[in-house]
Amino acid sequence: MSNQFTRNIIITGGAGFIGNHVVRLFVNKYPEYKIINLDKLTYAGNLANLKDIEDKPNYKFVKMDICDFDGVLKLMQDEHVDGIIHLAAESHVDRSIKDPFTFAQTNVMGTLSLLQAAKAYWESQPVPYQISIFNSKFSIPCRFYHISTDEVYGALEMTHPDGIEPPFTTKASSGKHHLAYGEKFFTEDLKYQPHSPYSAAKASSDHFVRAFHDTFGLPTIVTNCSNNYGPYQFPEKLIPLFINNIRHRKPLPVYGKGENVRDWLYVEDHARAIDLIFHKGKIAETYNIGGFNEWKNIDIIKVLIQTVDKALGRVKLETTETGETIETYPDMALITYVTDRAGHDLRYAIDSSKLQRELGWEPSLQFEEGIEKTVRWYLDNQAWMDNVTSGDYMKYYEEMYDNR
Numbered sequence: 001m002s003n004q005f006t007r008n009i010i011i012t013g014g015a016g017f018i019g020n021h022v023v024r025l026f027v028n029k030y031p032e033y034k035i036i037n038l039d040k041l042t043y044a045g046n047l048a049n050l051k052d053i054e055d056k057p058n059y060k061f062v063k064m065d066i067c068d069f070d071g072v073l074k075l076m077q078d079e080h081v082d083g084i085i086h087l088a089a090e091s092h093v094d095r096s097i098k099d100p101f102t103f104a105q106t107n108v109m110g111t112l113s114l115l116q117a118a119k120a121y122w123e124s125q126p127v128p129y130q131i132s133i134f135n136s137k138f139s140i141p142c143r144f145y146h147i148s149t150d151e152v153y154g155a156l157e158m159t160h161p162d163g164i165e166p167p168f169t170t171k172a173s174s175g176k177h178h179l180a181y182g183e184k185f186f187t188e189d190l191k192y193q194p195h196s197p198y199s200a201a202k203a204s205s206d207h208f209v210r211a212f213h214d215t216f217g218l219p220t221i222v223t224n225c226s227n228n229y230g231p232y233q234f235p236e237k238l239i240p241l242f243i244n245n246i247r248h249r250k251p252l253p254v255y256g257k258g259e260n261v262r263d264w265l266y267v268e269d270h271a272r273a274i275d276l277i278f279h280k281g282k283i284a285e286t287y288n289i290g291g292f293n294e295w296k297n298i299d300i301i302k303v304l305i306q307t308v309d310k311a312l313g314r315v316k317l318e319t320t321e322t323g324e325t326i327e328t329y330p331d332m333a334l335i336t337y338v339t340d341r342a343g344h345d346l347r348y349a350i351d352s353s354k355l356q357r358e359l360g361w362e363p364s365l366q367f368e369e370g371i372e373k374t375v376r377w378y379l380d381n382q383a384w385m386d387n388v389t390s391g392d393y394m395k396y397y398e399e400m401y402d403n404r
């Protein structure tokens, strides 16, 4: 009986990297909510990410494609859904360059299908579920929360290649590093200028979400977040891929000269922001989420090598000509420069001061702390890594779901 719960929330893409952290946070923190993880289980979705909570009474997994409008609508009706937190997407830029159709299908059409199902279901409900153009009858917290990326804003100029003191201070940045590579930052009012098929598809989905608010009064919120890192990320993305390669002493392919700058946020800090915004964010608002934590790719890679080499006891001590003893990292030799990604945006830097100011959110971790935790997690969970890299888990899903 879904009515034993005070809220019934669909989280899409809950088996993916960020999704599993959001599902875990909600299931553990809100036993009075029913959390329905709706996921198609593409190559990026992995139910092993949720082993620790899969038997909780307030958790349910539903294997479904967000593009299946009838399926989503029926699920909303059956479960009396009053909230959607939408993370499901195709998320890897390199894949979007090879196969843009899948990105348009999932990210644009899938989001539209969810919006249309939410509108149809919530409009069919008597007050207090009913919504109106001006939200005047909107007296329950039903809402459609869409998770997006900073990549929709396009690229920022790198006016200070050596780094300057940024205008912000926050816990997330390391005391040692805390640099910005330009004066401009992504703010919520910036015009969208996506460059990759991935960011173009995400931008389009953001526009649809806002259009459903403006046209139909659907209670929507959009957030745009910077690069996440942390446990359970599929190892096609830089940080888990490189940790695994360093461990196995495989080459570390760096695009161009590794000069591209990204802002990095620990994934659990993103999940905490999502929790806060879902509950306290203002309808129709956009919030940027980021760590004020800009790093050049090449510097991140060096930090990863140092952290992994230290953890695995590979650091060497050498004496310089002046008699000084210094630490050297043999795996620096694994760095290999490869042809740059087509249309590779130079710098992303999020200004998340609105979220800090209005809702009091701040990242909780210093970057070094987050990286150390992350490296330790991947090294301690080699079985997880081997499983996702061997494709065994996809075979398991085929057996579980497709051959029935």
Ligand SMILES: NC(=O)c1ccc[n+]([C@@H]2O[C@H](COP(=O)([O-])OP(=O)(O)OC[C@H]3O[C@@H](n4cnc5c(N)ncnc54)[C@H](O)[C@@H]3O)[C@@H](O)[C@H]2O)c1
Residues within 6 Å of the ligand: 012, 013, 014, 015, 016, 017, 018, 019, 038, 039, 040, 041, 042, 043, 044, 045, 046, 064, 065, 066, 067, 086, 087, 088, 089, 090, 091, 092, 106, 110, 147, 148, 149, 150, 202, 224, 225, 226, 227, 228, 229, 234
């Ligand atoms: N990873 C980042 O650094 C980052 C940063 C900012 C925003 N985002 C956004 O956050 C969201 C989650 O990103 P992620 O890194 O966790 O992605 P991910 O690729 O790890 O996970 C995506 C999940 O969506 C599921 N999915 C894909 N297509 C689906 C479909 N048609 N129907 C149902 N489920 C489907 C997959 O099975 C997977 O579980 C995305 O919307 C992404 O654009 C990611």
